[in-house]
Amino acid sequence: xxxxGASLMEPGFLTGGGEMGARMRAHDWTGSPLGDPGGWPLSxxxxxxxxxxxxxxxxxxxxxxxxFLYNDGYVPIFGAKHPGALGLPFHEIWAEIWExxxxxxxxxxxxxxxxSDDLHLVMERNGYPEDTWYTFSYSPxxxxxxxxxxxxxxxxxxxxxxxxxxxxxFLLRLEDRLRGLADPEEIEAVAAEALGRSLAASxxxxxxxxxxxxxxxxxxxxxxxxxEGRLSPGNSGTGFATGLRNILDNLRTGRPVLRTEGPGGxxxxxxxxxxxxxxxxxxxxxxxxxxxxxxxxxxxLVEAVAERTWAAVERARAEAQARESEARFRNMADxxxxxxxxTEPDGSCSYLNRGWYEFTGQAEAEALGFGWLxxxxxxxxxxxERIFRDANITQRPFRLEYRLRGSDGAYRWAxxxxxxxxxxxxxxxxxxxxxxxxxxxxxAEARLxxxxxxxxxxxxxxxxxxxxxxxxERWYAYxxxxxxxxxxxxxxxxxxxxxxxxxxxxxxxxxxxxxxxxVECRYRRHDGEHRWYVARAEPFRDAGGSxxxxxxxxxxxxxRKMAEAALAESQERLDLAVRAHGIGIIxxxxxxxxxxxxxxxxxxxxxxxxxFGGDIASWARQVLPEDLPAMQLRMAEAxxxxxxxxxxxxxxxxxxxxxxxxxxxxxxxxxSEGRAQRMVGTNVDVTERRRAEEHQRVLMNEIDxxxxxxxxxxxxxxxxxxxxxxxxxxxxxxxRLQMLARTHxxxxxxxxxxxxxxxxxxxxxxxxxxxxxxxxxxxGPEVPLTPKAAQAIALVMHELVTNAAKHGALSTSEGRIEVxxxxxxxxxxxxxxxxxxxxxPRVEPPKRRGFGTKLIELSxxxxxxxxxxxxxxxxxxxxxxxxxxxxxxxxxxxxxxxxGG
Numbered sequence: 091x092x093x094x095g096a097s098l099m100e101p102g103f104l105t106g107g108g109e110m111g112a113r114m115r116a117h118d119w120t121g122s123p124l125g126d127p128g129g130w131p132l133s134x135x136x137x138x139x140x141x142x143x144x145x146x147x148x149x150x151x152x153x154x155x156x157x158f159l160y161n162d163g164y165v166p167i168f169g170a171k172h173p174g175a176l177g178l179p180f181h182e183i184w185a186e187i188w189e190x191x192x193x194x195x196x197x198x199x200x201x202x203x204x205x206s207d208d209l210h211l212v213m214e215r216n217g218y219p220e221d222t223w224y225t226f227s228y229s230p231x232x233x234x235x236x237x238x239x240x241x242x243x244x245x246x247x248x249x250x251x252x253x254x255x256x257x258x259x260f261l262l263r264l265e266d267r268l269r270g271l272a273d274p275e276e277i278e279a280v281a282a283e284a285l286g287r288s289l290a291a292s293x294x295x296x297x298x299x300x301x302x303x304x305x306x307x308x309x310x311x312x313x314x315x316x317x318e319g320r321l322s323p324g325n326s327g328t329g330f331a332t333g334l335r336n337i338l339d340n341l342r343t344g345r346p347v348l349r350t351e352g353p354g355g356x357x358x359x360x361x362x363x364x365x366x367x368x369x370x371x372x373x374x375x376x377x378x379x380x381x382x383x384x385x386x387x388x389x390x391l392v393e394a395v396a397e398r399t400w401a402a403v404e405r406a407r408a409e410a411q412a413r414e415s416e417a418r419f420r421n422m423a424d425x426x427x428x429x430x431x432x433t434e435p436d437g438s439c440s441y442l443n444r445g446w447y448e449f450t451g452q453a454e455a456e457a458l459g460f461g462w463l464x465x466x467x468x469x470x471x472x473x474x475e476r477i478f479r480d481a482n483i484t485q486r487p488f489r490l491e492y493r494l495r496g497s498d499g500a501y502r503w504a505x506x507x508x509x510x511x512x513x514x515x516x517x518x519x520x521x522x523x524x525x526x527x528x529x530x531x532x533x534a535e536a537r538l539x540x541x542x543x544x545x546x547x548x549x550x551x552x553x554x555x556x557x558x559x560x561x562x563e564r565w566y567a568y569x570x571x572x573x574x575x576x577x578x579x580x581x582x583x584x585x586x587x588x589x590x591x592x593x594x595x596x597x598x599x600x601x602x603x604x605x606x607x608x609v610e611c612r613y614r615r616h617d618g619e620h621r622w623y624v625a626r627a628e629p630f631r632d633a634g635g636s637x638x639x640x641x642x643x644x645x646x647x648x649x650r651k652m653a654e655a656a657l658a659e660s661q662e663r664l665d666l667a668v669r670a671h672g673i674g675i676i677x678x679x680x681x682x683x684x685x686x687x688x689x690x691x692x693x694x695x696x697x698x699x700x701x702f703g704g705d706i707a708s709w710a711r712q713v714l715p716e717d718l719p720a721m722q723l724r725m726a727e728a729x730x731x732x733x734x735x736x737x738x739x740x741x742x743x744x745x746x747x748x749x750x751x752x753x754x755x756x757x758x759x760x761x762s763e764g765r766a767q768r769m770v771g772t773n774v775d776v777t778e779r780r781r782a783e784e785h786q787r788v789l790m791n792e793i794d795x796x797x798x799x800x801x802x803x804x805x806x807x808x809x810x811x812x813x814x815x816x817x818x819x820x821x822x823x824x825x826r827l828q829m830l831a832r833t834h835x836x837x838x839x840x841x842x843x844x845x846x847x848x849x850x851x852x853x854x855x856x857x858x859x860x861x862x863x864x865x866x867x868x869x870g871p872e873v874p875l876t877p878k879a880a881q882a883i884a885l886v887m888h889e890l891v892t893n894a895a896k897h898g899a900l901s902t903s904e905g906r907i908e909v910x911x912x913x914x915x916x917x918x919x920x921x922x923x924x925x926x927x928x929x930x931p932r933v934e935p936p937k938r939r940g941f942g943t944k945l946i947e948l949s950x951x952x953x954x955x956x957x958x959x960x961x962x963x964x965x966x967x968x969x970x971x972x973x974x975x976x977x978x979x980x981x982x983x984x985x986x987x988x989x990g991g
Contacts, residue, residue, distance in 0.1 A: 103135040107142030108162040122177040152240030156180035169215030198228035198241040218383045223252040253387035268402040281399040282312035292379040301370045306331040358382040429525035437482040451497030467493035489633020502529040548644035570616030586612035621648040674773040680766040696744030714741045729766045751777045844874040854887035870911035899930035919975040927966030935962040
């Protein structure tokens with residue numbers, strides 16, 4: 091846009107107009123069929139000036155091409171087409187709806203104004219097709235000559251209102267259909283079909299979700315042109331459930347989830363969560379074959395259907411539960427060993443159980459309302475009615491005794507007791523009561539006393555304040571007390587001294603609170619022995635709720651207590667043994683996959699106590715991936731064969747990354763049909779044992795290797811030793827072997843890692859004895875040698891010492907030897923050792939090279955890549971040894987003596 095474009099904006103009719111006014115002023119009209127705005131017809135300029143300064147959505151289409159001009163109010167309708175549509179032809183801008191609106195345009199251009207109310211148009215204004223509705227008018231605009239130059243449109247998008255009205259109408263129809271349904275599954279099926287057909291969807295699915303276990307179960311689905319409604323247990327929509335399971339965390343936010351599935355988005359889905367009291371309980375999902383944009387109205391519709399369906403299902407379930415509860419109550423009441431009744435708030439009786447009719451002989455029509463009073467003895471009726479009506483007015487519990495006529499005409503005493511019923515909001519609902527025949531009560535009481543002396547326990551009765559007034563004969567026989575000793579509170583003297591204060595305190599607290607009294611205590615037997623008993627008493631209350639008596643028993647539990655103590659001690663020993671041996675115990679429920687780990691098992695797997703997931707998948711995550719398939723196969727094969735016992739071994743990786751070896755044994759339990767129900771097993775960490783075994787194996791290999799090397803050295807010594815006779819041969823071989831033995835001992839002290847050079851030299855000199863050794867001076871730094879280097883130098887030193895003792899400096903009393911060594915580090919670590927003899931017999935170069943000379947010159951080169959030079963000087967032999975040192979020699983070789991001498 092250049093200066094020329096800007097100059098076209100001088101016409102005043104484009105003043106103002108918000109965003110579109112500014113865009114029109116800045117627009118380059120040179121390429122537009124409308125041309126320079128300064129040359130526009132007066133009628134167009136007037137219409138444009140009015141349009142751009144109006145907030146109502148408007149547009150003008152002008153000229154043969156119907157070039158499009160619009161105001162700010164029309165911008166939202168254009169969507170993504172804005173602002174590129176300015177000045178373009180009408181049919182090009184709205185190509186997707188042109189065939190729908192062209193007849194209206196043609197009528198307007200023919201001079202006939204048009205009006206359209208809620209016209210449905212499928213627009214692609216945001217990159218996808220969407221249903222829209224508009225109310226608008228097309229009006230012709232005439233130019234100065236009176237000819238029609240274009241058309242004017244004032245419009246209003248009514249999409250939101252139309253969709254809202256349709257949604258509301260759909261929901262009303264749906265509620266009408268659901269209101270008459272009592273089956274929750276049928277409700278879900280009807281709602282799914284109605285929603286699917288309303289949205290022209292491919293499928294609708296209801297899923298129940300257990301957020302704790304992340305389980306998803308599709309309970310109902312409707313598929314277009316295929317099936318709808320309930321799912322049998324074998325048709326649980328597992329594929330769709332898997333898709334929902336993958337977005338559970340998104341659903342927990344409470345917001346709808348939009349997703350696409352399949353290659354290239356072959357299916358679009360809208361998932362609406364059902365969250366109640368902060369818990370994700372289910373989801374309603376709508377699917378569409380192919381890509382689909384779910385607009386806000388559709389999302390709100392699915393949300394509304396989800397809520398209404400949930401409410402309808404809950405209502406149906408509540409009504410079903412109420413019906414079931416009523417049926418259970420009536421069934422229970424009809425089979426109860428007493429007469430039962432229910433009244434309404436006005437006191438009229440609305441229910442009497444079968445026991446009433448069988449006892450009284452009344453018919454239902456006679457007894458309901460207040461007809462039950464007709465079966466009361468005439469002398470008791472007025473009082474019974476008064477007590478009942480007074481209680482009904484005050485809404486309080488009541489209890490009364492009266493005579494009731496039986497079906498045989500005879501009257502029998504009965505107790506009638508009831509408690510008021512109240513609704514959740516406190517509304518009085520009437521009474522539920524019972525009538526019990528007590529005619530034989532006195533006879534029963536006499537029989538009860540006789541019975542208390544038969545039962546194998548102490549039986550006692552007490553007044554409301556806790557004073558005992560009855561103890562059966564067993565108490566007196568056990569304790570040796572008499573009634574005057576035990577009643578009313580002398581029984582406490584039979585308590586063990588350690589139990590008396592605690593027992594009486596619990597008894598006092600139970601009376602104070604009016605609750606069941608129960609305590610374990612020891613009673614003294616007449617011979618002085620104490621035995622454990624459990625004492626228990628229940629309060630007996632009258633119709634007003636006041637305690638009128640206490641009925642109690644004391645049962646001997648001494649043998650059980652002793653067995654429990656022994657069991658506890660045994661369990662403690664077992665726990666200590668398990669902890670001492672690091673044994674973890676695992677209990678696996680095979681059908682459910684749940685696993686219970688002992689605390690020791692969690693420690694063994696490197697887990698914090700209580701942090702284990704508790705299922706077979708959590709166990710599998712602890713096992714190394716390369717070991718898991720084999721373990722799972724072994725367990726599956728054992729179960730398939732119905733093996734009772736299984737030994738196993740696998741590796742785990744703890745949270746700190748350490749790999750540990752686990753071994754264990756397990757025992758399987760099967761049901762009568764051979765299905766595995768339970769596996770109880772033990773796990774033991776055998777990592778240290780495995781390491782020890784591996785170390786032992788490596789050590790044995792090393793010993794074998796070293797033994798073979800040693801035998802090779804011995805064979806070489808024996809083979810190459812030359813002597814004048816057998817005894818000389820024996821001494822020569824024996825000396826060299828003893829030198830090897832001393833060197834091996836020295837290396838063993840350093841665990842075959844290294845030996846100090848000074849110790850190797852000193853061991854070689856030990857063969858001389860204390861006197862001769864004093865004429866030898868040693869000097870040099872501390873130098874650790876590898877085993878091979880130590881053996882090679884030891885043999886060389888032995889040859890030098892033996893030769894010096896026979897023919898050299900040590901063969902005379904004036905001779906002496908100086909042994910010195912030094913260590914160079916550049917360019918590599920190199921040891922230089924000098925053996926210098928002096929003061930002995932004159933030395934003559936040998937005429938032939940014996941085994942000793944060969945060993946000195948050649949053994950170092952063969953074993954460690956070193957060398958030795960022998961200089962037979964007249965004043966004494968000199969030997970210079972040089973050999974490279976291995977950096978792996980340990981600086982921790984055992985120190986047996988200090989350097990120097």
